[in-house]
Amino acid sequence: MDIVLTFFGRFHPLLVHLPIGFILMGLLFECYKKKIQPAATVLKFIFFWASVSSLLSIVSGIFQFLQEGYIWGNIQGHFIAGVATFVLTLGFYLFLKGNVFALRIPRLFYTLGLFISLMITGHLGGNITHGDNHLTEPLEALVGINNKSEVRFLNVDDYSRQKVYSGLIEPILSKKCVRCHNPKKAKGQLQMHTYAALQKGGKNGIILDFNSPESSEILNRIHLPEFEKKHMPPRAQKQLTQAEKDIINYWVLKGAPEFKTLGELGFNEIQLNSFMVQENEEVYPSIELDLPDKKTIDSLQSMGILITPVKQNSNLLFLSTINYKAFSDNDLGLLASLNKHIVSIDLSDSNVTDAVFTSLSKFSNLVSIKLNRTAISGQGIDQLSKLDNLKKIHLINTNLKSEAIHIISGFKPLIKAFVFQFNRDLRSEISLSPEILVRFDFGNYLLEDLPSDTVVY
Amino acid sequence: MNDIEKKLLNEYVLNQASINSRRHFLKDCTLGLGGIAFGSLLKSCAPSGSPNLFGGERTLNPLAPLSPPKLPKVKNVIYLHMVGAPSQLEMFDYKPELHKLHDQLCPESLLKGKKFAFIQGVPKMLGPQAKFTQAGASGNWISDNLPHFKKVIDDVAFLKAVNTDQFNHGPAQLLMHTGSARFGRPSLGSWATYGLGSENQNLPGFVVLTSGGTPDAGKSVWGSGFLPSVYQGIQCRSKGDPVLYIKDPKGVSRNLKRELLSSINEINYQEFKAQEDPEILTRINQYEMAYRMQITVPEVMDIENEPESVQKMYGVTPGKESFANNCLLARKMVSSGVRFVQLYDWGWDSHGDSPANAVDLGLRNKCKEIDRPITALLLDLKQRGLLDETLVVWGAEFGRTPMQENREGRDMGYKGRDHHGDAFTMWMAGGGIKKGVVHGQTDDIGYTAVEGKVSVHDINATILHLLGFDHEEFTYDFQGRPFRLTDVEGNIIREILS
């Protein structure tokens, strides 16, 4: 018997569409009843079947609810709207048949009422099956509400102007508290998803005490040691980090204002450090590339040249001649087919000369070049100015000329150039402004002897 | 063929072709898959998820370089471990409060329920035996036992509240380096070379350099545990052969050795053509690598081929075994592409039972031994453009107590401190590390951690993160379950990451 009921219950989603069709058809006829003569009889026929089908869908809905273990709270609205639709369809049918009670209620009540109740029932039904933001979700992306709160949300230049609640406290609470304290699931009858809800407090009273902030319940709850039962967030959930605890503590002690800005409340950078959006400068350019040419990779590898992606499943490549020191200028041609893919190249200790700069300039996405201990002098290095991603260049222990330093100082994207020459002091040969000099590392660090070096205790 | 076999064989083929089940792959691959000879089926026998182009290489050589799942911040690691546990109260953790309590009896509250390695009864408090000053732009505290270190203090991020639950040397060292106080687990260096291989194909991937003695837990702190033994640490020794049997026998010249190797590989290759066993190809490759290592290892281990100024900067003494020599060697190894260099310096166990073990005498000499070399190492790495792709970690297996040790109820001859794992200091420098930051704080006498407590697993999780791994995903199947270096704990210490 059980199975039959479940089986019949399963027809609910199918049967529900019948009343929708009949009622809408009926309402359509209603609108055109003047133009189409036989409207009245057809309407009666339609609404007869509309009420039969809506009765059937209610019954099947009940069975589905009983058998499939839905929670009453979720389906309550949908059920009531469904019954209302049935009553209205039956009423309108009786109205059309001329039943005396039904006539008492104006026709418009039936038609308009039917339309509204149908829409509500349909919408709620949709929510149950496909989740409650089913309808609004595509719109949300449009409007920019992004409920997945970004871990880091302040940026360093305008954080002080941010409003404290919306800019700082709300993102923290939504990440760590709202999960169990929201309209749908309010543990301890406490909701924390809005400032007002915070003020209201929960079952055992307020959590923000404005006249004596330090005794606010929210503070004791977050500062209790973890094994205490009352400690919040509960042990099994994700814990507040130390920085988050300090922020909440600081905010509550300042009277837990809503609209004051971070600057007014005196928040400093150190406190907000772990909420700052680092300008996570992507080390390598994020561009889509197709698979590098397999044959070239095989042949280079068989020569002993090391080629690996910068990380798994990435097409950006790192190349090194560490295991093939005999690499020379004319081998550079072999890399031609990979000129977009190679982002970091290490030709240290190889036999390349200044001719290397011409071919390197063709590697458009190059970020780091290493030419330590090679015979280059910097002749033709200006061609590298074409590379708009070049961030680091290593020219240690080479025959680098001081003019090359001036050329390199002109590279816009460059962050650091390592030009330490252990047998000569390149630094003394050039004069550059301090802020340019900071982009070079001339090395030659020395450790003078200290008296304590020789003392034996 | 019944269902099990069909399932088994097709699961095996799938494993080889795509799914990243390392156990099948590595154990069987080192056993027998030559790759080249048998076309694409074996070529794509790759460790990473999708059949990528670079996996094939690993079948010939288990140390072939691989890329990590996430973008790495560093390529190499230099780990400096002070065996015996230096006293953080005389080096980095400045505790003025402790001065005031000097020579007073230790309050009962500190001893309740606490078990010490040696302290019994009620010990006396021991004030810091060194003066402290603030240094660098960051203004972090440093003791005058480490004068040179002041120059590089701004490049370093301190962890002032590290804790461990072991208080004996052997188990504590095992926990720090293998993630478990029991024997049998792979060390951090083995995990790194297992995951990333090594760039320089003519040098070992994981090198160990010791000075003053080997750590208490013996070779297991750099063992490969249940991973294949090719990933264990290779101990390079500055006395005798740097790597065992690296030198040619007396009277055999280089080109005679070349002749010998060519004949061996020639005959092996004929054998391979007759028998088509891929393992023979792997052996041919290993013999070629051995020949190359015979040149590259002694070269990289030779301090004297470094210029005079660099030798003076580190304060090296060629031909002898010293921490300074090992620091210079560490830089040379990292710049030649060795993945993981592990240094152990023995002699920090200052219990106060002899002048050499006194916190006001022996400890000062030990600090002097490491102060110049470590400062030189950081400066040298920086000037060679290596510091921002190398991670330097300084640490020990635990710290020492603020109380003076009174072993077996009677005072020791000299001032010493007992083992204490609740509040010691470590620091990190290099790629991905925020400069000059101090994370974690101990109470005013340096007895317990009050804020920013960091566990051994957190440190290993952070190191793996910088190498480009998610420490919860980086596993190896053994005894039916996936094992991790950080076992079931470990959170990345984000506060010190740049």
Add this chain to the structure above:
Amino acid sequence: MNSKVPLFILLFLTLLIGCQREKAVDFNTDIKPIINKKCISCHGGVKKNGGFSFLFESEALGNTEEGSPAIIPGNSQKSRLIQRLKEKDLDLRMPFEKPALSEEELNLFTKWIDQGAKWGTHWAYITPKKEELPKIKNDSIQHFIKSPVDQFIASKMEVQQLSPNTPAKKNILARRVAFDITGLPPEERHFNAFMEDEISYENFIDSLLNQKTYGEKWASWWLDLARYADTKGYEADRGRSIWQYRDWVINALNTNLSFDQFTIDQLAGDLLPNPKAANLIATAFHRNTMTNDEGGTSNEEFRTAAVIDRVNTTFDVWQSTTMSCVQCHSHPYDPIHHDEYYKMMAFFNNTRDEDTTDEEPNLRTYNAEDTKSITDLLEWIALYGDDITKKSYEDFLNFNEPKYHLHACENVSKGTLITDGKRLGLWNKGSAYLRNVDTRGGTRLILEFNYPKSGSQITIRNGGPSGSILSQFKLPTTNSKNGNYGEIISVPFKALNTKVDLYIEAQNNSLSKPREYIGILNWVAFLPELPGKSKIKYPAIEKSFTTLINSKTTRTPILVENPSFMKRETRFFERGNWQMPLDTVASDVPSILNDWDMEWDKNRLGLAKWLVSDANPLTSRTVVNRIWYQIFGRGIVSTIEDMGTQSEPPTHPALLDWMAVHFMEDQQWDLKALIKSIVMTATYQQSSAIDEYKYRLDPNNIFYSRGPKLRLQAEEIRDQALAVSGLLSPKMGGMGVMPPQPDGIWEHRYLGNLWKESIGEDRYRRAIYTYLKRTSPYPSLLTFDAGSREVCLVQRLPTNTPLQALVTLNDPVFLEAAFHLAKSEMTASDIDGAIRSIYYKATYSEIKSESLEVLRNLYQAALIEFTENPEALEQFLDIKSTTLHHAALTMVANAIMNLDEFLTHA
């Protein structure tokens, strides 16, 4: 409604019912793997979230925290499990915070529940049964078969469309089977007799099985499991004399002791009715656990660690079960309860060893003369005294038990427990209590002590400082100490018949410093009166006893059960932490395995019988699987260390069971018979040549369509080099030897470098006799994947590395072997002949012409090299006056000894 509609509905319904014919869902192969992968980590032995666990049937079908069962057999709709798997709300959907189950997995679960959720026990926990042999259709495979084992292998091959390889060539087969049985290449005379068909393949095998080298080869495998080493491990890692156990294993294997007796001797030799010395030495199997002498470590903690290691190792070795997980929680995926771990521990927790530095109890082996005086003493007691006294004296002389270690002393005043809790050190007027001691009416007190100061007097009182004096004596400082063991004296003692607290006082006013030790006291023991006091020879007998207890002996740590008055009860540790003991447990075996036979007594002897009883489903399977692995390089169950639910399913389940039953019943646990039955199969005798087609279909030789080709074990690499060059010494047994090793390997801070290179014959002993120090094992063995034996090593993962190449190319041991191999061919008339014969001696096969040519070129290159720079010849291998010819030939020998063919057996 016209007539077509009902017709249409009818058709639809028949279609629906039609596809319902479901295949029965099997729990073991379909459901358990999904559970293990996706559910068990939160709903199993470790965590039981929501009060629901899949580990045991009762828990899976029982009530969860929601008060009702999650699985309702027969009704998947109503089962909360299915609902939670299909739940949409992410907070409720299972698996929690992980991707949902796939469609196919969901259907499997639903069908399984609808078919009544029948539970299944894992195949490995069901006692093996012999199935009849499978039929073979295609006759070309049919006549390949030589034994029942081949029948199973052939039937699988047939299904795979694989055909067996041709049999291997005779010389290759001979070398392969010689290594698999003896770990050495075949002896000249046997090999030639076999090649000329004077003896059959079977006689050749029998000749190998009867050699003593068989025991040495298979002992290496067993010592890996027993975690045998010559040092104690941990930080100090001091030496330990336990080599007698290694010799016992070799001898037991050579005399083909049946595996069940082999097991019983090692687990419970001391509990056998009047055990002989050999039975006692066998129990050293579990005394291979590590002892921690590091200052500051607590003896009780590391005694417990040793007992825990014994439980884990017993299950690793005999049951292929990862019992070590269950110390802290129920087994994550196999059905073993947490408390069953401690019931197992109760078997091992009642032995006398207490992690003391001297590793007591040790079995003492006396020299001939002392043995004679012992027998006289015992005869005297038998004559004048009773059996109990005889037994007490005999036990005491054999292993100094029972005794009380003084590290258990409490309330020590004016004195301390030296090096943090190991031994009792008292100053002048110092005292200490030894609680509840049962002297059983003994009138003789025996004390072991070190570094006595002259004039030190010890007084032992009953109960406390004011108690009656039970014994008072001076510590003699006269005679010398025998090695680092203490000196033992015997003094009179007042007889007591109840348990009492001993109050020990020390006195020596002549000491200069207040905190100077009068002496260091190790342990005390009590013996009954020596009978025959009135007889004239009594003083002589007494004298012989007092000398015997100090005589120099060879010692071997053994297991000795606690006497009843020292019985230790075992407590359940909460989350495995020895410092949090809960209620006591009695010894018992896991319920999932075979039941306990009531007439076995509940001690280690009963446990051993339980392990080797026919009803135990795992022991015989484990032994068969591991011997198969040693011979074929791959187990029938490929996860050698684990046969639990998470292990790989056996590739040939019927074969495994058939061999397991055959080994137990027909072969009566006879190891040599098992090994012989495997090497006699046609499967084993196939050639190991590989072709691309077969490789593509079966790269790992899962279906054994070709013979095994394996790299030699670490020990075999060394032994073969010495054997072919004639350097190998056949000497067996004795202390560990120390062949040449680079200096500085053994730098120990305070113990210095103890590696004294052996001279003479001991330099060329088999690798199994090399002294093994846990913190720095012998380098060349370590490089070839041997373990350091801190923990039970079930499987050595073979690797192929450049460091191995460096060992066989440059290690002096291998160069010396090459030098002597070349020397044996000095007299050869022509170069080709010499090369050919060296090649044959090394690889037992004729050299191919191309290889000969390559080696001749090498020979010539070496000649030119040495003629051009004579000083190179001078210092060649530091061996004076080597001729040009000999040096060049050595290079050829060195090349041959690095060939793949030499380092592996095809």
